[in-house]
Amino acid sequence: MSSQNTFEIEDKYMAPFFVKQKISIDRGEGIFVWDEDGNRYMDFTSGWGVTCIGHAAPVITEALAVQGKKMLQNPNSGLTYSPARAGLLSVLMKVLPSHLTRIFFSNSGAEANDAAIKLARKVTNRLDVISTHQSFHGRTISTASATGQASHREKFNPLMPNYRFVTYGNLEELEAALDENAAAFIIEPIQGEGGVHIPSREYLKKAQGLCRKNGTLMIADEVQTGFCRTGPMFVSGHLGIEVDFLTMAKGIAGGFPFGAFAMTEKVAQAFEIGDHGGTYCGNPLGCAVAHAVIQYLVENKVSENVAHMETICLETMGQWKNRFPAAIVDIRGKGLLLMVEFATPDLAGKVSDECLKQGLFVRQTQGIGIRVFPALNIREEELKQGLAIMQTAIETVVG
Numbered sequence: 001m002s003s004q005n006t007f008e009i010e011d012k013y014m015a016p017f018f019v020k021q022k023i024s025i026d027r028g029e030g031i032f033v034w035d036e037d038g039n040r041y042m043d044f045t046s047g048w049g050v051t052c053i054g055h056a057a058p059v060i061t062e063a064l065a066v067q068g069k070k071m072l073q074n075p076n077s078g079l080t081y082s083p084a085r086a087g088l089l090s091v092l093m094k095v096l097p098s099h100l101t102r103i104f105f106s107n108s109g110a111e112a113n114d115a116a117i118k119l120a121r122k123v124t125n126r127l128d129v130i131s132t133h134q135s136f137h138g139r140t141i142s143t144a145s146a147t148g149q150a151s152h153r154e155k156f157n158p159l160m161p162n163y164r165f166v167t168y169g170n171l172e173e174l175e176a177a178l179d180e181n182a183a184a185f186i187i188e189p190i191q192g193e194g195g196v197h198i199p200s201r202e203y204l205k206k207a208q209g210l211c212r213k214n215g216t217l218m219i220a221d222e223v224q225t226g227f228c229r230t231g232p233m234f235v236s237g238h239l240g241i242e243v244d245f246l247t248m249a250k251g252i253a254g255g256f257p258f259g260a261f262a263m264t265e266k267v268a269q270a271f272e273i274g275d276h277g278g279t280y281c282g283n284p285l286g287c288a289v290a291h292a293v294i295q296y297l298v299e300n301k302v303s304e305n306v307a308h309m310e311t312i313c314l315e316t317m318g319q320w321k322n323r324f325p326a327a328i329v330d331i332r333g334k335g336l337l338l339m340v341e342f343a344t345p346d347l348a349g350k351v352s353d354e355c356l357k358q359g360l361f362v363r364q365t366q367g368i369g370i371r372v373f374p375a376l377n378i379r380e381e382e383l384k385q386g387l388a389i390m391q392t393a394i395e396t397v398v399g
């Protein structure tokens with residue numbers, strides 16, 4: 001097949017949800033990908049925060065091959081035991097905050113959040129879900145209902161009832177919202193898709209205290225922040241916040257579609273047989289890949305690499321902001337979840353287009369910014385090479 005042929009087939013047969021970039025990706029290796037015509041690009045999006053240890057990571061392809069030859073999906077699925085699943089559970093227990101002692105699996109981030117919301121209602125026997133403005137929790141009807149952005153919600157009204165919103169970072173609003181109907185408070189410890197917003201450390205800690213006092217379960221949506229994306233394995237664990245549910249996906253299996261949610265023993269004890277399930281629920285292939293990814297993150301001390309790369313990024317981006325104060329209004333982020341905010345969406349769009357012309361994929365976020373979230377094991381020279389392309393793109397556009 002040629003790129004042209006691929007474009008024609010996808011454009012003809014795929015549901016028209018995306019404005020697509022006319023590039024057909026054939027293969028990848030580490031931070032690089034190649035299109036069908038052999039052109040090389042650098043990926044600063046890691047497939048939207050997913051390929052956390054790079055494209056075609058050998059430990060992933062090995063896990064896929066080894067497990068693929070043995071067992072993909074158990075007879076009676078989750079009703080039978082699996083050494084691949086037990087292996088993943090053991091490794092997850094080592095990296096999760098220690099108060100979270102039970103885990104279940106999903107196929108995506110939205111599905112993990114959906115389950116946590118549903119189950120929080122069961123545990124508390126309450127209905128209301130509190131979320132935050134500008135949040136992103138997924139695209140199923142319940143997670144779109146929990147997402148605090150009009151663009152993801154308004155076309156689908158009426159959404160699910162009993163969802164309410166408070167300002168991210170505002171404790172007074174949260175305290176006022178926490179009443180006897182509030183089953184769950186769902187929050188990203190750092191908002192990702194909403195534009196990379198970091199609350200104060202004290203906010204998350206105090207929010208947890210308020211939720212506990214009110215009998216409301218706190219759900220940390222670590223779908224984007226988990227697995228070293230911002231440095232530590234999980235933000236909530238690093239901050240010592242004892243949430244009731246922690247949801248995961250994206251980086252958990254480095255590109256294989258997989259998700260999970262962890263909970264406290266107390267929460268787990270409130271469930272009955274049949275409260276949740278799913279056809280795949282800990283599919284051995286996904287488990288084997290996730291196990292390999294997490295082991296790689298730990299053994300290679302990837303969180304240290306992330307902290308080092310954060311310093312380089314913020315320093316370089318800070319220089320851009322000083323050089324182009326009228327065009328760049330803010331730079332922010334943690335670890336390798338970073339955002340360069342421009343004065344207008346037009347500027348962000350032009351810079352992002354220029355980056356692609358020069359062989360770098362970046363992600364325009366919320367119109368106004370560019371999110372930088374490459375693979376977490378990126379090497380210093382690769383990072384600097386990508387940042388140099390971004391700088392040239394900014395110079396070309398801003399002048």
Ligand SMILES: Cc1ncc(COP(=O)(O)O)c(C=O)c1O
Pocket residue numbers: 107108109110111113136137138139188192193221222223224225249250
């Ligand atoms: C914080 C957060 N939660 C949930 C999701 C939804 O995950 P998925 O696309 O795997 O359903 C995303 C996706 O971007 C996310 O960033």
